[in-house]
Amino acid sequence: MKPAPFEYHAPxxxxxxxxxxxELADGAKLIAGGQSLVPLLALRLASFxxxxxxxxxxxxRGIEDRAGSLPDSVGSEGAGSGGGGFGExxxxxxxxxxxxxxxxxxxxxxxxxxxxxxxxIGHFQIRNRGTIGGSLAHADAAAEYPAVALALDAVIETxxxxxRRAIPAGEFFTGIWSTALEPDELLTGVTFRxxxxxxxxxxEEFARRPGDFAVAGAAVAIELDAAxxxxxxxxxxxxxxxxxxxxxxxxxxxxxxxxxxVVVGGAAGEMGxxxxxxxxxxxxxxxxxxxxxxxxxxxSYRKRVGAAVVTAAWRRAINEAVGGAVGYxxxxxxxEEAARG
Ligand SMILES: Cc1cc2nc3c(=O)[nH]c(=O)nc-3n(C[C@H](O)[C@H](O)[C@H](O)COP(=O)(O)OP(=O)(O)OC[C@H]3O[C@@H](n4cnc5c(N)ncnc54)[C@H](O)[C@@H]3O)c2cc1C
Numbered sequence: 238m239k240p241a242p243f244e245y246h247a248p249x250x251x252x253x254x255x256x257x258x259x260e261l262a263d264g265a266k267l268i269a270g271g272q273s274l275v276p277l278l279a280l281r282l283a284s285f286x287x288x289x290x291x292x293x294x295x296x297x298r299g300i301e302d303r304a305g306s307l308p309d310s311v312g313s314e315g316a317g318s319g320g321g322g323f324g325e326x327x328x329x330x331x332x333x334x335x336x337x338x339x340x341x342x343x344x345x346x347x348x349x350x351x352x353x354x355x356x357x358i359g360h361f362q363i364r365n366r367g368t369i370g371g372s373l374a375h376a377d378a379a380a381e382y383p384a385v386a387l388a389l390d391a392v393i394e395t396x397x398x399x400x401r402r403a404i405p406a407g408e409f410f411t412g413i414w415s416t417a418l419e420p421d422e423l424l425t426g427v428t429f430r431x432x433x434x435x436x437x438x439x440x441e442e443f444a445r446r447p448g449d450f451a452v453a454g455a456a457v458a459i460e461l462d463a464a465x466x467x468x469x470x471x472x473x474x475x476x477x478x479x480x481x482x483x484x485x486x487x488x489x490x491x492x493x494x495x496x497x498x499v500v501v502g503g504a505a506g507e508m509g510x511x512x513x514x515x516x517x518x519x520x521x522x523x524x525x526x527x528x529x530x531x532x533x534x535x536x537s538y539r540k541r542v543g544a545a546v547v548t549a550a551w552r553r554a555i556n557e558a559v560g561g562a563v564g565y566x567x568x569x570x571x572x573e574e575a576a577r578g
Pocket of ligand 1: 266267268269270271272273274276289291331332357358359360363365366368370372374375379380381382409420424425440447448449450451462
């Protein structure tokens with residue numbers, strides 16, 4: 238099928254795009270990479286009289302080191318368990334493609350969780366066109382970037398006729414495929430805090446086929462208390478901040494707050510055992526009350542897969558934080574974990 242007819246607009250600036258959105262109101266939709274919107278249009282699950290293409294809008298692309306800067310109107314406390322100031326940060330324009338993020342040495346070194354999540358998104362053809370702004374605005378509960386944004390306390394920047402806003406990721410995902418964006422608001426960029434000191438990051442997911450959306454996934458960020466960690470490795474350190482972002486396990490991306498609370502302040506050297514990792518996997522599932530049941534299986538199956546991916550991601554992240562080693566677990570290992578129940 239082909240999309241219903243629409244009028245095409247190609248504004249050159251963010252201000253022009255926002256003006257068009259306000260003027261054309263309900264009949265208009267922004268389009269970035271088109272990797273989520275075009276299938277909906279082509280299948281006629283959605284139709285709009287006007288499409289506003291963001292590809293020619295200047296200033297929406299790029300990955301920049303913004304050491305010490307913080308978006309206006311956002312306080313310095315991160316929303317994550319254990320808190321922490323913003324310090325160094327990396328700004329990514331909303332029109333930056335997933336492929337550009339995957340290739341970026343700056344993203345790899347300063348926002349490793351985001352970089353490690355990127356190859357798990359669809360296929361390279363999709364990542365070549367799909368954008369970080371589109372992924373966050375589309376807000377699929379099974380997508381990787383929204384969960385990473387939650388785990389890193391990212392700040393989402395917007396522009397509307399009323400001016401600019403900076404929205405903490407924790408307040409951005411409001412329901413099934415819905416966000417805090419107003420109808421006339423453009424997502425312009427995202428700022429990720431970049432942790433200093435000893436830290437570990439890992440993303441694990443289980444999908445039925447490579448490139449599919451995950452049945453369940455987890456993004457784990459652990460930061461150790463540098464002052465207590467002192468020596469050549471992090472075994473003596475305490476966990477200063479822990480964030481576990483979950484995807485595919487509810488109507489929105491989620492944080493596993495109860496599991497995070499178990500580890501913040503604890504001795505990192507005692508958290509690398511298999512038993513501890515499995516305990517975190519179970520704790521992360523304990524307070525989930527809206528796990529979907531669908532063609533992949535009932536909620537109970539998804540929870541088992543969820544516990545397995547959290548366990549696997551926890552192992553890799555804590556190993557990296559404590560010892561600097563990044564272990565790798567494949568889906569087969571996650572299968573075994575899920576079977577173990
Ligand atoms: C086969 C296939 C497999 C996929 N697998 C995965 C996967 O495993 N994981 C995953 O995360 N994603 C996956 N995707 C989706 C992909 O990541 C999309 O690129 C992404 O979700 C949307 O980005 P986009 O730039 O293409 O947005 P578009 O499709 O252009 O837009 C999506 C929505 O966001 C809005 N929007 C876009 N940009 C802005 C902006 N700057 N401000 C406000 N609103 C905006 C649009 O109006 C629209 O509502 C897959 C897609 C396909 C087709």
